[in-house]
Amino acid sequence: MITVQNLQKSYGGFQVLHNVSLTVARGEKIAILGPSGSGKSTLVRCFNRIEPHDAGTIVIDGTRVDQTIELTRLRCMVGLVFQNYNLFPHLSVLENCTLSPRVVKKIARAEAEDLAMNFLHRVNIADQAGKYPIQLSGGQQQRVAIARALCMQPSVMLFDEPTAALDPEAVSGVVDIIDGLAADAITTLCVTHDMGFARRIADRILFMDRGRILEDAPPETFFTQPRTDRAREFLSQML
Ligand code: ADP
Numbered sequence: 001m002i003t004v005q006n007l008q009k010s011y012g013g014f015q016v017l018h019n020v021s022l023t024v025a026r027g028e029k030i031a032i033l034g035p036s037g038s039g040k041s042t043l044v045r046c047f048n049r050i051e052p053h054d055a056g057t058i059v060i061d062g063t064r065v066d067q068t069i070e071l072t073r074l075r076c077m078v079g080l081v082f083q084n085y086n087l088f089p090h091l092s093v094l095e096n097c098t099l100s101p102r103v104v105k106k107i108a109r110a111e112a113e114d115l116a117m118n119f120l121h122r123v124n125i126a127d128q129a130g131k132y133p134i135q136l137s138g139g140q141q142q143r144v145a146i147a148r149a150l151c152m153q154p155s156v157m158l159f160d161e162p163t164a165a166l167d168p169e170a171v172s173g174v175v176d177i178i179d180g181l182a183a184d185a186i187t188t189l190c191v192t193h194d195m196g197f198a199r200r201i202a203d204r205i206l207f208m209d210r211g212r213i214l215e216d217a218p219p220e221t222f223f224t225q226p227r228t229d230r231a232r233e234f235l236s237q238m239l
């Protein structure tokens with residue numbers, strides 16, 4: 001589903017990603033771990049071209065992500081949910097979910113509303129459809145952000161620290177949602193600092209340090225027998 005080869009990215013003179021290569025199968029659930037500043041957010045942002053990369057290739061579902069790609073099409077294909085949700089404060093929950101399908105995909109209002117209610121049900125927040133973001137808890141806003149991304153019917157979903165502001169019950173809700181995505185063959189990449197969450201969702205763990213992927217392993221291997229000293233040190237600090 002995703003093939004990345006020798007990805008490089010710098011900000012000014014500072015190289016953030018060094019020759020990152022990876023492949024991800026359709027429906028796989030990947031957790032990306034690593035210290036702050038290791039390039040995790042930059043990597044996932046390159047996938048939907050919020051950040052353009054400098055060298056190397058990214059191919060998603062057969063489409064090469066480069067300067068020639070039509071961004072609206074890419075962003076329909078690859079959904080991104082941020083840590084701080086980024087909901088539109090002046091729009092209701094339902095309107096947050098229908099805006100892009102209507103404007104970008106030109107779907108009629110009634111159809112967009114049906115689609116949105118379907119995804120709001122799926123993330124268990126349909127009863128709040130008429131409210132505004134400020135009237136919801138953090139966990140509820142997170143569900144709306146996920147539903148909003150799903151309304152574009154992406155084949156890849158990127159999450160950047162989705163549980164950072166959530167209580168344990170809301171975290172379990174996100175685990176269930178991500179499991180549901182995999183059942184629908186949606187591929188998930190999730191940047192997280194939450195080791196328990198990573199263990200619960202991931203088929204595979206990528207461990208990054210200073211712009212490189214140092215480990216790529218199933219969770220049981222990564223958490224019990226990390227290969228590198230850097231990962232061992234990182235995990236010991238998390239205990
Ligand atoms: P992580 O998500 O792993 O914490 P980031 O990908 O956010 O790491 O950042 C990696 C490095 O790139 C950090 O040193 C950060 O300061 C730098 N960086 C991130 N975004 C920018 C930017 N827009 N301009 C300049 N430097 C940036």
Ligand code: MG
Nearest residue numbers: 040041042191
């Ligand atoms: Mg980050």
